[in-house]
Every structure is written in C-alpha cells, then in structure tokens.
Amino acid sequence: MKPCLLTLILLTDDDRAKLGATYELIYAPDADSRAQAVAQHGERVRAVLTNGTTGLTAAEIDRMPQLELVSALGAGYENIAVDRARERGIAVSNGAGVNADCVADHALALLLAAVRAVPQYDAACRAGVWRDDLAMRPTVTGRKLGVVGYGHIGAKVAKRAAGFDMEIGYHNRKPREDAHGRYFDTLMALAQWSDYLVIATPGGPQTTHLVDRAVLDALGPDGFLVNVSRGSVVDTAALAAALAAGTLGGAGLDVYEGEPEPPAALVGLTNIVLTPHTAGTSPDVRNATVRHFIANAARHFAGEPLLTPL
Numbered sequence: 401m402k403p404c405l406l407t408l409i410l411l412t413d414d415d416r417a418k419l420g421a422t423y424e425l426i427y428a429p430d431a432d433s434r435a436q437a438v439a440q441h442g443e444r445v446r447a448v449l450t451n452g453t454t455g456l457t458a459a460e461i462d463r464m465p466q467l468e469l470v471s472a473l474g475a476g477y478e479n480i481a482v483d484r485a486r487e488r489g490i491a492v493s494n495g496a497g498v499n500a501d502c503v504a505d506h507a508l509a510l511l512l513a514a515v516r517a518v519p520q521y522d523a524a525c526r527a528g529v530w531r532d533d534l535a536m537r538p539t540v541t542g543r544k545l546g547v548v549g550y551g552h553i554g555a556k557v558a559k560r561a562a563g564f565d566m567e568i569g570y571h572n573r574k575p576r577e578d579a580h581g582r583y584f585d586t587l588m589a590l591a592q593w594s595d596y597l598v599i600a601t602p603g604g605p606q607t608t609h610l611v612d613r614a615v616l617d618a619l620g621p622d623g624f625l626v627n628v629s630r631g632s633v634v635d636t637a638a639l640a641a642a643l644a645a646g647t648l649g650g651a652g653l654d655v656y657e658g659e660p661e662p663p664a665a666l667v668g669l670t671n672i673v674l675t676p677h678t679a680g681t682s683p684d685v686r687n688a689t690v691r692h693f694i695a696n697a698a699r700h701f702a703g704e705p706l707l708t709p710l
Contacts, residue, residue, distance in 0.1 A: 403424065403447060403701060404424045404446050405447045405697075406438075406464075407419065408454050408456070409449065409450055409454050409473060411427070418694065419449075423697075445467055449693060450471070450480065452472055452478050453479060453677075454479065455480050460481075467490055468491060469701075473689050474494065474680055474689060475602075475680075476603055477492070477494050493706045493708050494708055494710060495693065498685065499685045500553045502679065502682050504553055507553075507598050507626055511626050514624050514626065514651060514652040516537050516540070518673075538649075542567075543567070544593060545557075545567070546571070546594030547571075547581065547600060548571050548611075549571075550570045551601075554570065554572075555579070558580050562580060570582070570583060570584065571584045571587050588614065591623075595622065597615075598626045598627075599611060599628065599629045600628060602630070603629060604630075607632070611633055611634040611639075616639060620647070622649050624649050625652075626653070627656075628654045628679045629655060631657040631658070634656075634657075636666065637665060639651060640665035640666055640669065643666070643669050643672055650673075653673070656674070659677055662674075
C-alpha cells in the first residue's frame, strides 16, 4: 500500500503525477481543502509536503497519529511546528540549498535594478525622457557589500558579488571558515561598514525585525537594502519611513510582511523595486525541489538518513 502524502502547496500536474506514482496523494493547497483533508484523512497521513510560508501547525500534527515525515519544499520552515514534530519523533526536512543559485541570481538582479534605477529608467524611456533629464546613478562595482546570513544563499550572493569586484563583509551566528569576506559580529557594525546590504538569513521569531530603524540609519542615505529571505526580517514601517525621508537610498524586496497582499506602505514609493516572492522560483528549480523531496522521502521510508534533515 502506498504511503499517504498530504500536500499543502500548489503543484503542477506533472509534479502531482510524479508524487502519485509512489504515494497516495491528498492534494490540499488552499485553506478549505486543507481543513477538509486533515479532518477526513489525518489519521492515515504518514508524510506532509509544505513550505515555510504555508507551514504545518501543532494542532494539525496532533490530528495525524501516523505522521512520520514533514518536509518543506524550499529552505524555509518558519511556520512548521518543528518542536511539536520532534516531540512526536517525526522527521523534519527541507530543501536547503536546492534553489540557492536562483535566489542569489535574483538578489543581484534586485541590487542592480535598485542601484541603477532600471525600472525608473525603463519608465522614463517609454515616456520619451532622455538621459540628460535624469539623475545619474551610483555603480555597484567596487562597493562594500554586507551579507546577512552566510548560508547556502548568502555564500552564493558573495560569490556573485565578487565578480563585480565588491568588497564582501558578512554577519552570521558565528564565523564561517569557508567564507569569502570579513566577519562582523554584530549586524549594526556590518551595516555601518556596508554600502549595500543583502538579507539572506532565515525567518522566524529570532530574526523578526532584525533590520530595524537603527540598522537602516546605519546604512545611510547612500545605502541600499535587498531582502530575499523573509518579509518578517525587515521592519516595514521603518523601511517605508527611511525611503520616504531619503535616509536610505533605495531597496529591492522579493519578500515583505503581509504576503501575498502588496505592501501598502511601499508600493507608492519610487526608490524601491518589488517582486512577489519569486526569487527562488523557476522551472529548473521547481523540478529540482520536487526531485529533492522525492529523494528525501524515499530515504526516510527506506530507513536511511535524510539528505537535508532539520
């Protein structure tokens, strides 16, 4: 008999077919179908596929007596009740590193777009405005880049930034022996040193509003902020105030508080570039993350160690 897999996130038909070949798939990617699936099938579920944003609550875990594996499709897992899962002896995994290249690419794209005002220049060109009527923008080459969170994504951001001859600094819970850059033991010290700051740290309670008014003030009116981690890491009100007042030069965000609703405090500002949490998405990445989950789950049900346990 196929193990029962409850999937709480959107999947393509092809992804569902791949999973259905091995599992009895219960597909519940929205709130109504999710509640119904847990109520009707919870007692049979042995594995759950979700992501950091969608999560899995402790109450839902308690409705699944046979649950033995919870997996986040991507790297994030901030809304999964990991402590409750561990209390039950349930294995928890994620897709750490699978989409790191794509996210790092997007981080550099946001940085370039924000610093070089690419969206604004595009709009001006379409409106018939020539360069003589536009303010010149700073360069990226040779500037100091601070990376907050030197994991899979942060390391790849640093590697790409080195191609622009940027000087790299980073803040992490502890120094990394393999890091390419100068270690700063506080975020404030890194922000004071940096021209540009890229946020690639995990989400969750420990990093909520890690980037606050003081950090933004330290970055300064010529500084730029890019966030490709979680919206909760940046204080939206403080960011909006800094951008509006010109005490921060600009920003590029792929994530923001209140997703999926547009960030109301930011959408009217002209010195920010916004994308709707797409940094880690591409056809290549999607295929890779599904394959990674299938491999992780296969190892679990075979009694072998997970590829990326939490």
